[in-house]
Structures are given as C-alpha cells and as structure tokens.
Amino acid sequence: MPNAKSGFFEWVFFFVKTYGPMFLKGAGTTLLIALTGTLVGFIIGLAVGYVRAIPCEKGDGAVKYWLLKLVRTLLGVYIEVFRSTPMIVQSMVIFYGASSVLHINLPYLLAGFIIVSINTGAYLSEIVRGGIQSVDPGQMEAGLAIGMTYGQTMLNVVLPQAIRNILPALGNEFVVNIKDTSVLNVISVTELYFVSKSAAGTYFKYFEVFFITSVIYFVMTFTVTRFLRWLERKMDGPQNYAMHGSQTVPDVELIRKGGAASE
Amino acid sequence: MNETILQVNHLSKSFGDHEVLRDVDFSVSRGEVISIIGASGSGKSTLLRCMNLLEKPSSGEILFHNENIQRPGFDLQTYRGRVGMVFQQFNLFSNMTALENCVVGQMKVLKRSRVQAQNIAMAFLEKVGMSAYVKAKPRQLSGGQKQRVAIARALAMNPEALLFDEPTSALDPEMVGEVLSVMKDLASTGLTMLVVTHEMGFARDVSDRVVFMDGGVIVESDVPEVVFTRPKHPRTREFLARILDQ
Numbered sequence: 001m002p003n004a005k006s007g008f009f010e011w012v013f014f015f016v017k018t019y020g021p022m023f024l025k026g027a028g029t030t031l032l033i034a035l036t037g038t039l040v041g042f043i044i045g046l047a048v049g050y051v052r053a054i055p056c057e058k059g060d061g062a063v064k065y066w067l068l069k070l071v072r073t074l075l076g077v078y079i080e081v082f083r084s085t086p087m088i089v090q091s092m093v094i095f096y097g098a099s100s101v102l103h104i105n106l107p108y109l110l111a112g113f114i115i116v117s118i119n120t121g122a123y124l125s126e127i128v129r130g131g132i133q134s135v136d137p138g139q140m141e142a143g144l145a146i147g148m149t150y151g152q153t154m155l156n157v158v159l160p161q162a163i164r165n166i167l168p169a170l171g172n173e174f175v176v177n178i179k180d181t182s183v184l185n186v187i188s189v190t191e192l193y194f195v196s197k198s199a200a201g202t203y204f205k206y207f208e209v210f211f212i213t214s215v216i217y218f219v220m221t222f223t224v225t226r227f228l229r230w231l232e233r234k235m236d237g238p239q240n241y242a243m244h245g246s247q248t249v250p251d252v253e254l255i256r257k258g259g260a261a262s263e
Numbered sequence: 264m265n266e267t268i269l270q271v272n273h274l275s276k277s278f279g280d281h282e283v284l285r286d287v288d289f290s291v292s293r294g295e296v297i298s299i300i301g302a303s304g305s306g307k308s309t310l311l312r313c314m315n316l317l318e319k320p321s322s323g324e325i326l327f328h329n330e331n332i333q334r335p336g337f338d339l340q341t342y343r344g345r346v347g348m349v350f351q352q353f354n355l356f357s358n359m360t361a362l363e364n365c366v367v368g369q370m371k372v373l374k375r376s377r378v379q380a381q382n383i384a385m386a387f388l389e390k391v392g393m394s395a396y397v398k399a400k401p402r403q404l405s406g407g408q409k410q411r412v413a414i415a416r417a418l419a420m421n422p423e424a425l426l427f428d429e430p431t432s433a434l435d436p437e438m439v440g441e442v443l444s445v446m447k448d449l450a451s452t453g454l455t456m457l458v459v460t461h462e463m464g465f466a467r468d469v470s471d472r473v474v475f476m477d478g479g480v481i482v483e484s485d486v487p488e489v490v491f492t493r494p495k496h497p498r499t500r501e502f503l504a505r506i507l508d509q
Contacts, residue, residue, distance in 0.1 A: 141317055142354035142413075146368035146420055147344035156367055160358040 011208040019199045026195030027216050033112045033191060034177040041120025042170060048075050049128025082122035088183035091115050095187040112189040116177055127169045131162035164235060171228035175221045192216060265293040268424055268455060274323035276309055283309045285479040296456045298466035301476035302502060307459040311426045315343050344372050347417030351429040353409040355401040361412045362397040365419045387415040391445050407438030411445055424455035431462055467491050475499045
C-alpha cells in the first residue's frame, strides 16, 4: 500500500490493482442497468407513442373517443411528471415509497431497472411520437389504400421508418443512461459510482479514484457511441442500385431531429 | 352497356366551410376507362379519395356492386383491395424493396402465402418493366420507376378497378411517357380505370369517357371526341382552350 508521500500515479496504480475487479463489476452493473432501462424504456415509449398517435375523431363513436381521451390524459401526466423531476428524486420516491407505502422491499438492482425504465420511457414516448409524425402521411394512406388496417400499416410500414428516424435519439438516450445510472447510488445500487465512492472513502483518495472512474465511463460511452454510428450506417444501406444514376435521390438525412430530449 | 361497378349518389364533401364536392352523381361500368379533367381545386382528387374512403364524404353514398361502402360492418379492407389506388407522390413503402412493396398487401389483406405473393408480385413487376429492380429500395429508383412499382403493387391485389390520382404530375417530363405507356397497356386489358389527369393526350386517346369537373360539380361527361371537339358547356370550352393553348 502506498503511503502519505506517494504520488498520484502510485495511488492510481494501487486502486486499479486492488479494486480493479470491483470497478469492472460496478461498470458491468452500470451497463446492465443502462441497457435494460433503455430497452424497456424503448418498449414503453413505443407503446405510449403509438397510443398517442392514434387519430381520434368525435365521429368514431363516443366510447372509443372518451376512452382514448382518458388514456391519453393519463399518459400525458406520466410523461410530464417524469420529465419534470430529477431521476435522483424519482429514485428516492419510488424506492422508499415502495417500502413504506406498499411494504415491498425492492431488491436494489430491480429498483434500478424499474426507475431507469420508467424514466427513459417518458422521454422516449415523446421521441417515438415525433418519429411517427415525421413519417410521410402518404405512407399510411398507401397502406390503407391497398386494404391494410391502421394497425397493420403502423406495424409494417410506419413504425419501422419511425424507429430508423429516432435511432440517433435512442442511442443518445442510452449514453445518457450510462452516465445517469450513477444517481442510483442514493439507493445503494452497486453500480460504478457507488463502488468508486466506497473505495475512495476508505483511503480518502477521491481525486485518484474518480480519475479512474471517469476513464471507465468515457470508454463505455465512447464505445457505445461509435457502435451506434456504425449500426446506423449499416441500416441505411447503399445509396444506389443500378449503374445508371437517377436524378431523384431523396433526402435520407431528412429527419435527424427527434433527439434533443434528455440531459 | 356493361354492369355498373361503382355508383356515386349525391356525394358532397366539405373541409370546414369550404365545399369541395357538391352533390356529385357518377357511375363507373366494368371495363370503362374514365379520365377526370379540370382545373386544380375543382374537386377531382377529392372525388377519387372519397371513392376509397381516404376522405370521409360529408353526405351522399357510394355503392360498390350496389352495396353501400359506408354501411357499418362493410368489409372496407377487402373493398380497398378490389378498388386500388395509385398516388401522385407514388407513396411506395420506403422501408421495403420494390418486391416487398408488392407482397405485403397480398399477405396481410388477401392472406396469400409468401411464395404465392412473391410469384404474383414478380409477374406484375415484369409487366410494368421493373423486374430488374425487385431488390431496390424506393430511394434508389427514379420517379417513373417508382410509379411503375406502385402500379404493380396495386395490380398485385387483383383489383376490379384502379383509381389513379394524377399519376404523372410529379414526374419529370421524360418519365411521363413510361408511366403512360404502362397505363395504356392496362387500359387495353379491360381493367376498369378512373384517372384524374392533366395529360390531355391520354384523356383523348385512351379513355372511353371524359369527365370535366369545375367548382366541385361534374360539368360535362361524354366520350372524348365530344368533350374535346364540340363541348356543350362554355366552362369546358374555356378550360380546354386554356390548357390546350399552352
């Protein structure tokens, strides 16, 4: 163990050697929660965004109209509440709310999954709705015009395009989640930040430990960002089909909006 | 006279205060090729869009083989397969290849197997001269190519009638010909066609009947020779003089 006279790098080396496996385990937990939370949040976002995009006219029958209105209002409340409060506060309310009101002691990791999923779902709902609206209405009309139902056209035609359009925003959300899972340390989830805090507290060496921690966070987010860029390019495929060029190469870059949500 | 397939009675359509169609009566017989001409905003496209309920009529009825298509419980999905539509902006499904565009409707609506649907799709893509592009995505195709795939997509549903909503208006001039020639071929096969168009040559040479619309009403409806050479109504004369002058 280094002593009081030891320098910065000796301490860093010491922490990497001694706490290396713990850091890695914490980073693994961070990635696991971020990935699960983003995926489940995405599914929530798809469902909520889909419901909020259903066209709703008074002529459709009173029951359907009011039911849809009610569900939409509730979903709107969900989105607003979760976008307007910090995730660190949501963690406390959900975790301690579950134990003192519902008398359920949530396992820490499960609590982490739930909080990140619900939080991400709120952001992604709005992004999915924007993605659906960004798809040319002619696509839906064409689906209806060959006899497909609204749902069939949505599933086979509109949503795949909407998802492609919001992929950058989805990747962004994943990266944000990798960083933001650190707030879960307040409910003792042993993710990377929690592990770092414990290690640093033991030796009162905060700078050294959190230097290592930032490197780990950076490597994780940077790798994920690069991977997602690569995935997007792969999904787009080649621009041209035949040798003879066509003068109409529509704008693929059309909608990269959708993003701009969280942080 | 052949059997009437589609019958439109007292059809009106308003968007807010703006009345686009006023009490339109109109019928289509089997095998007929009808061109609907008229200035922009005369209600041609709205009439066409009402006929497959992409727009809900404000009043009036539309009968398909004497059955009201707005009746509750009417099988709208099957009907839309029977009366297909080709759009001005093509509206090919951007996330699918040319082949998939022609397959998905057959599988979802007609419940054909993938193999069967693909064979039928291939046959129609060949018919419109697009068989070399089956694996191309819409953004890799020119406007004329897209429209030909869109026609194949509609044909693959085995329709009784096809509605064409200004099928060549969004095309560059040199591509209009390839689409019109496909449509001419179709007309000669006896397919019932309803074509909203600004192509007066097509209206005159290919259609059995020309309908002139103005201000939301059908002003004149007759065989092409009569409409183009001795129109009865002054508004028709005015319109034709203006458009043929260009």
